[in-house]
Amino acid sequence: MANPTLKNDRGGFSFLAGFVANFRRDLLVAARHKSELANPLVFFLIAITLIPLGVSPEKSVLALLAPGIVWVMALLATLLSLDGLFRSDYDDGSLEQMLISPQSLYFAVMAKVLVHWLVSGLPVTLLAPVLALMLSLPAEGFWALFTSLLLGTASMSLIGAVGAALTVSLRKGGLLLSLIVMPLYIPVLIFGASAVQSAVQGGAIGMQLAILGAFLALAIVLAPIAAMGALRISANG
Amino acid sequence: MAWQWFHRLGSPRWFYEKTTSWLPWLAVISIALLLTGAVWGLAFAPADYKQGNSYRIIYIHVPAAFLALAGYYIMALSGAVGLIWKMKLPFMVMKSAAPIGAVLTFISLVTGSIWGKPTWGTWWEWDARITSMLILFFLYLGMIALQQAFQHRDTADKASAVLALVGMVNIPIIYKSVDWWNTLHQPATIKFTSKSSIDPSMLYPLLTMVIGFYCFYALVLLLNTRLEVLRRESKTQWVSDLLNNIKPESK
Numbered sequence: 001m002a003n004p005t006l007k008n009d010r011g012g013f014s015f016l017a018g019f020v021a022n023f024r025r026d027l028l029v030a031a032r033h034k035s036e037l038a039n040p041l042v043f044f045l046i047a048i049t050l051i052p053l054g055v056s057p058e059k060s061v062l063a064l065l066a067p068g069i070v071w072v073m074a075l076l077a078t079l080l081s082l083d084g085l086f087r088s089d090y091d092d093g094s095l096e097q098m099l100i101s102p103q104s105l106y107f108a109v110m111a112k113v114l115v116h117w118l119v120s121g122l123p124v125t126l127l128a129p130v131l132a133l134m135l136s137l138p139a140e141g142f143w144a145l146f147t148s149l150l151l152g153t154a155s156m157s158l159i160g161a162v163g164a165a166l167t168v169s170l171r172k173g174g175l176l177l178s179l180i181v182m183p184l185y186i187p188v189l190i191f192g193a194s195a196v197q198s199a200v201q202g203g204a205i206g207m208q209l210a211i212l213g214a215f216l217a218l219a220i221v222l223a224p225i226a227a228m229g230a231l232r233i234s235a236n237g
Numbered sequence: 238m239a240w241q242w243f244h245r246l247g248s249p250r251w252f253y254e255k256t257t258s259w260l261p262w263l264a265v266i267s268i269a270l271l272l273t274g275a276v277w278g279l280a281f282a283p284a285d286y287k288q289g290n291s292y293r294i295i296y297i298h299v300p301a302a303f304l305a306l307a308g309y310y311i312m313a314l315s316g317a318v319g320l321i322w323k324m325k326l327p328f329m330v331m332k333s334a335a336p337i338g339a340v341l342t343f344i345s346l347v348t349g350s351i352w353g354k355p356t357w358g359t360w361w362e363w364d365a366r367i368t369s370m371l372i373l374f375f376l377y378l379g380m381i382a383l384q385q386a387f388q389h390r391d392t393a394d395k396a397s398a399v400l401a402l403v404g405m406v407n408i409p410i411i412y413k414s415v416d417w418w419n420t421l422h423q424p425a426t427i428k429f430t431s432k433s434s435i436d437p438s439m440l441y442p443l444l445t446m447v448i449g450f451y452c453f454y455a456l457v458l459l460l461n462t463r464l465e466v467l468r469r470e471s472k473t474q475w476v477s478d479l480l481n482n483i484k485p486e487s488k
Contacts, residue, residue, distance in 0.1 A: 162403055166396050170386050180379040180400055183372045183407070229320075230399050237392025 006103065018103040022111035029088075030119050040077040040120045041127055047073045048131045059136045066135035067196035070145060071152070073131075074124050075189055078153055079178055081120040082160040085112060086168040086231065095168075096235050109224040109231070113161045121153030137200070144199035148192040151212040158219035159184050165230035169237050188215055247324035249466040250475050256459050263456045270449030278442035285439075291355045294348050296443060300450035301345040305373060306408055308338035308454065312380070313405045316398030326462075328394035329469065331401065332384055333461035337454065339377035346370055369407065376404040390469070 006021060008014035030036070051069050052062060089095040098108050128149050129142050137145065163181035167173030195208035245251050278296035285292040312334040319327035349367065350360050361367070383400055387393035435443070470476050 162399075166383065166400060167386070169392070173386070176382055176386055179375075179382055183375040183379065184403065186368075186372050226399060226403050230396060233392055233395040233399065237387060237389050237396070 013102055013104070015104050015107050019107040019111050022108045023115060026112055026115035027118075030115055037119055037123065040081045041123055043080060044073055044077045044124055044127060045131065047076065048134065051135065063136045063138055063200075066132055066137040067141060067145070067200060068193045069135060070128055070132050070137070071149070071189055071193045071196065074128055074149055074153065075156060075185055077124050078121055078156045078160065079181060079185070081116070082157075082164045082181070083167075083174045083177055085116050085161060085164040087164075090168045090235070095231065099232060099235055105228045105231070106224050109161065109165075109227050110220075113157050113224070113227075116161070117154055117157040121157050122150075125149040125153055137196075140202065141196045141200040144196045144205045147209060148195040148205070148212060151209065151216050152188050152192040155188050155212070155216045155219045156185055158216075158223035159188075162223055162226045162230060165227040165234060167234075168231070169234040188212065191215075247322070247326050249326050249329065249470050250473075252326055253463055253466050256463060260456070260459065263452060263459065267449055267452035267456050270445055270452055274442050274445035274449050278439075278446060282439050282442050283436075288356055291352065294352045295439075296446045298345055298348040298352060299443060300447045301341045301348065302370065303447055304450050304454050305338055305342040305345055305370070307451075308334055308341060309373065309376070309401075309405070309408055311458070312338060313398075313401040316394075316401040320395060320398045325469070326466075328398065329465040330458065330462050331398060332394070333458055333465050335377055335380045335384065335397075337457055337461065339374065339381060341454075342370060342374040342377060346374065372407055376407060379404075 006014055006017040008017070048069065051065065055061065055065070086095060089098070098105060125146060128145055132142065132145055160177075160181050163177045163184075166180065167177045170176065191208045191211050195205045195212070198208065199205050274296060279293055282293070284290050312331050315327040315330040315334065318324065319331065346367070349370075353362065354360050380397055380400060383397050384393050387396065467476055467480075
């Protein structure tokens, strides 16, 4: 281990060492369940397949719907993977240990959310252009789709962490989690889908990307704090 | 010593006994204002030159929308007070405010839809303000659902307070949405700093209805909170005395 005592050279606890330790642990846990990496991706694929089957296979219709559909399905794939964010740690008691440890809880939560994004949001973003191809998205939309999803899935992992922290102590928390998190996702969805629409119509996407970036910046600062409060409440309840 | 009044505010029993005397006044004032505003607006205000008489639903739609937004702030702020000062009463207020706000949001959406059919030609439109009011409705429903989900009262209260605070970012977006996006929904006509663009003969009944709705909201909130106080404090002596009609001895 790089820094087993997690202390900096002045004897205090090092934020970076704590973050790295949590990050390595969560990444290791995720690597031990490699098959779970496929779950959001397969959901994404199957859900996208439902649209031509259920709505219409006409290229013109699909091309019209494609920006929004890919974004909505990416949102749902992220949402479904949120339930397990804190659950396994809550179940075996390590969450409580994190709460009472002298390490910074902010960075512990950030590490968890980063790993969650790396194994769900990022693969979804990488797969999205392939699925957009299946939905006949015009070529101009691909770059906008990729960049807007990159920013958007990161925000959604952060915002979703708040909901996951609130519902972690509930047995059937999954559906309630979706209910409380989806209204908070809607602004991200609006600007993300708008970016792709705008690119398809030949316009600029700078404004939408800037606002998505602003959402991400706000979420990075505020969402872990809300999640920390919610974790303390859930663990004590 | 100076903070005694503040801490006394936190006592559910004090709250219950104090508001018992407020309720009749509040009921009279709110019903008087609502009746005045409704009759004035529905019968006496002039017809709009473009919309005719169908605009009169404004006297319900606008106050309901105002209160839906204000009610969310009341809910979030009482949640914040409860979290910071660890008092029981603010959480009871927060819990009571959620269903009232949800109903008011629903009323404003439905009356807006009814208004939209003759004026815009459509029952529903996905423009900025309507969509964000719908999101507000979802936030209220999420609050109600989260309250019901927990076994322990304490955890439910604190978790709902966190959720209310997180959802508070949506309110300025709703309020400013008609300024930021060119939408079908009209921009603000009642302004505090300059002359309102609505005619005074229509403005005054509208303001009466708005104030009447605020008083009515306060009345319903107090009634619901009093019920919540009785529910939660049901094992105490003063509640069982109250329900058995045993008057306290005069001191």
